[in-house]
Amino acid sequence: MMKFAIIFIQIIVLYGIYLIGEEIRTLFRLPLPGSIIGFLLLFTALMLKIYPLRWIESGAHFLLAFLSLYFIPATVGAMEYGEVFTGKGVWLIAIVLVSTLITMAVSGLLSQWASRSADQRRGS
């Protein structure tokens, strides 16, 4: 029971950080999503040891365990855009496919090259 209370409170804290992020976004008219601002706030607070990990860890794990649930209501909205994929829109699927593979190739090759050249410099 205690464990659930802790998870519940920590989720409320996460919600609070998100709302702070949204508030900052509106206040400074930033193009960043409020959730990313909240993410950066929490990450910075954890790194600087301002906020201890154990005060947020179980809530975050619980919330992330069901991450894909939260965007299902949005993906269901695709039912209203069926006509996009009839006709020319089908090409968008091919575009996304090609673009995804280019992205994987570039980021995979560059990071592998960078890590190997770093290893060589270290002499290993």
Add this chain to the structure above:
Amino acid sequence: MDVVLLSLLFAGMTITAYLLLNSLYFKYRWTLLTPVLTTTTIIIILLLLFDVSYEQYMLGGQWIGSFLGPAVVALAVPLYKQRDLLIQNLWPVALGVISGAFVGMASGLLLAKTFRFSEELILTVLPKSLTSPVAMQLADGFGGIPSLAAVFVMVAGFSGVIFGSWLMKLLGIDSPIGRGIGLGSSAHGLGTAMAFEYGPEDGSMSSVAMTLCAVVGSFLGPALVWLFF
């Protein structure tokens, strides 16, 4: 029927279907059984069958959707726990993530522009290599269509999972860092699940790359939109 009751029904229906299909996925671990895909399909079929509009469904759906923002904030926790891996590999991670976030957005934008798609659709495709919750919020901010953005995110994920192992073999990407960052930067959550099948180091790298790409993409995306539109 009462609005509150109807909302509860739709929210309950979504959660129940998700939990059932999620356990089905964990039983067989087959990519096509990814819970977002199966749950979405079943709910769309149910709504069409009972002649319920999306607007009515969202009375309950929005309750569930409201967890998206806090969930993105929560991503800071797994990233923080992998900070040692991140710091040890700072240069390869930074290079892979920044190039991945940039190429992911720019290539989609240029291809869609070449094929003369409407501005609204281009802005919807733009964040497709980022994790869904962030991609949807970005698409919304750009003036794209968030629910379609989530569909393109899924298409990107499936493309990466289906062709990833072939492509990486072809290009000689055979280290945990190369595979993990390649998959995480291009195919986000689905790619990360696949990276874990290569090994725990691939998986951790992929999840670090996925999270950092979402952050970098949130800065780069608006800049690209400002440049091109």
